[in-house]
Every structure is written in structure tokens, then in C-alpha cells.
Amino acid sequence: MKLANQVALIFGGSSGIGKATALRLAREGATVAVVASEKLARATAVADEIAAAGGKARGFVADVRDVQSIRSVVADVEAALGPIEIMVYSAGVYYPTILGELDEAKFDAMVDINFKGAFFAIDAVAGAMKTHGRGRIVTLASVAAFRGSSSYPLYAATKAAVMMLTKSLVGRLAPHGIHINAVAPGNTATPLNENDRLGAGSAEILAAKAAITPSGRTYSPPEEIAAAIHFLVSGEVRAMHGATLLIDEGLFAGM
Template identity: 30%
Template sequence: MRLQGKTALITGASRNIGKATALAFAREGADLILNTRTQQDELDAVVAECRALGVRAHGLLADVANADQVFDMVDQGLGTFGKIDILVSNAAIRPHQSITDITVAEWHHVMDVNLNATFYLCKAVIPSMKQHQSGSIITLGGLASVSGRPNTAAVTASKTGLLGLTRALAAELGPDGIRVNMVVPGSMDTERRYPEWYPEHQETPAHAPEQLKGIPMRRQGTSEELAATCLFLASDEASYITGDRILCMGGRFLG
């Protein structure tokens, strides 16, 4: 088992990519601290699935945009497991708003969830990782961290900033044996509960041929494929990879 003896903290773990990553890690022996903001029932179900795979798992509700809640969550996790070896900062929001329509408060909320939350999480878990001279931090990017699109100024700025944070932390923490990398999902076959975040799919679904023609593989990715990429970066198989990003996009930006 590739993650035997490791403990991982995964945010946004109640569904989609977070859930698939939790299950992938559990199958490889990792104990888990799983987080979501409000979906207790869904989180409990994921925790139960992970425990059924033979690992220890705890679900903790916390708003990752709130520094105090993040620090409390990490303290609880450390109190239960004694260490955190892997962090997957997955939770994010993707509202589409023009620069003239978005309010100052809305702008800061996007920054808090998509960028500042990773800072809070890293600040909380890194001391434990430094103590053990080992760790893997994985951030989740997206199309917004690769190219700009209309009406995504806040999301694009936050995800581009997240890439910068990822690289800076990799440079800073390398001497402590801590690796920091980004996984960048493309068009994924996931449940979309907030259709207003995806106006480009209102008339033409994301899986329609017209939407897929720019992807060489001509299909969407799955949460399980993204989770497998996170598993690679979390494992010792990626022991000499840091400050990098993996585009899990089916070749979308080859040209």
C-alpha cells in the first residue's frame, strides 16, 4: 500500500474530486481527516466508505475561508492522529461575474475560499510536517490557473495566485523534505450543483461534442482520474517532484 502509515487531510471531501481522492487514499492505507463546510450527511457517508476499507477516518465540518475554523480543524486532526503527512487543498468556488458587477465583498470571498484557505491550511499543517521532515501538499488549480476567460476575474486571480503560492512554498519547504505541487483539472464529469458557475454549459452541456472538440481525447475526465493523479503526488513515487503542476486535461492545451 502506497500510503500505509500516512495521514491525509482533504478539504471539499463530501463529493466529486474530494470524495474520489479520499477513497483512493483509503484504498492505499491512508488514515483520513475529511472536511466539508456544511454537508454533514454526505461527509458521514464518505467517512463510512473509507472506514469500510480498513482505515481510520474522521469527518470535520469547517469553513476553510475562516482561519480560526481551519486552525481548530487541524488541531483536532493532530490530536486524533498525531501528525498530518498529506494535505489536499481541494475546496473552491467558481462564480462567474463581470468585473463591473462583482462586489468588493464577493471578490474577497472568492480569494478567501480559493487562495487564502490554502495559506491557512499550510500554516496549520506545516509545523507537523517539518517536525517529521516529510510531507506532500497538493493544491487544485483549474482552467482559471492556465488561461483567462471572460467574467472570471476573481476566480482566475485566485487560482493564478494559488499557483504562485504552490511554487513559493515548494522552494521554501524543499529543505524540510516537504513537496508542494498543483493538479490542474480540465473538463471533468462531476456533479455541478451551481449551474450559474458554468454559464458556458447552459445551452450546450459540458459533455456535448461541441464542448469536447478542443480536447484531443474527446471526452471529459473523471473524478477517479484526478484522484489517481493526487495519489501519485502524495506517494513516494513522486519523491523528487515539487513546485510543479500536472495538467489533468486530456491534452486540452497541447496547441
């Protein structure tokens, strides 16, 4: 297994794309640190699922809005499992941000979780990765970073910021053997999209998404996004630095 004896830290690893990634990297031999944002029990449940399948994992909790919490969980993971060689930042929130209808607290939450947390998670692991001369970092952007969204403008902006951050850090990380890249999913079958996907939300939103999805699959399985993340951390292609893989069922190409 290509990731044997490597420690993979996954922020947002208790659900959605993060959970799918935790399961996939564990199957590839990594020892996975599953970080939940609120409840340790959620992270532990994923770690138990991995252990039941013969993998190695441990649950942790961190508030990604708080820099010290991020730094503390990184230190805890290193102390418990060893040097972190892979970090995936999959924590994120997604909700409409219509002009005139959004309060400041929700604005701050989206910026802090989607972007600020990503920056400081990278900052927290980069020092040790530089010391060891190797590392793989993957951030989560979105197709919204490419095409925008009139109903989700702040989400699109935070994901565009993550994508540009990923590009901008290459000069600081690549010389030390650290690869940083991003994936940009389209609509994905995760809890964040559950209301729309199951028809419990707006039927108009569901129909609109279906109409503009060239592939015919309105929602991608999170396991396919996890497969792309595995590709980025596998070390098979050493030339990739600062790239963003668009995995969106053709949404951007079909505009």
C-alpha cells in the first residue's frame, strides 16, 4: 500500500468528502487522524469504522475558527501518531448569502471556516513538513470558484480565495519537497447538500442544478472526490504544484 506508515490529518473528516477521504486513505495504508469540528464522538465513529475494516485511525476535535485550536490538534496528532505527512483541509460550510439577508455572524463563520481555517491549518503543518523535507497538502475549492454563484456569492469567494492561496504558497513549500494542490468539486452527495439532493429543499433549485449538469449526474459521489485527493497525495505525479483539479460533472465546461 502506497501510503503505509504515513500519517494523514483530515480536517472535516467526520462527514462528507472528508469522511470519504479518511476511509480511502486508510484503505491505502495511511494512519488517519480524523478531525471533527465540534463533537469528538463523530470523529471517533469514523475512526472506529476504519478500524473495523482493518485500518488505523484516531478521532480528534478542533474548532477551525480558532487558530490555537488548530495548532493544538496538530500537536496532539503528532504526539499520538507521529509526523504528519499528509494534510487535507475539508472543513467547510455552505449556505446562501443573499445581499441584504445575511447577518455578520454567518458571514464571519463562512470566512473563518472555509478560508481562515485552511490558511492556519496549512501554517500549522508546514513547519514540520519543511523539517522532514516532504509533505502533501490538499485544500478543497469548488466549481463555484470558477463560475460564481448569485445565491452563494460568499461561498464562491471563499473557495476562490482557497484556490489562490493554494497557488500562492507553492513558492514557499515546493522547494522543501511539499506539494500543495486543490480539488474543486461540483455538487456532491454530502450532508451539506442533503436537503436539495433529496428533494426536501427547493424543487426549483434541484431542477435548475439538473438542467445545467452536462454529465447527467447532478450530484457526484464523495468517494470520487476522495479518489482524486488520493491521487494528489499518492506521490505518483511529482510535477503537480498549485494545481486545482476540477471535478464538477462538466458544470464549468457547460456554461
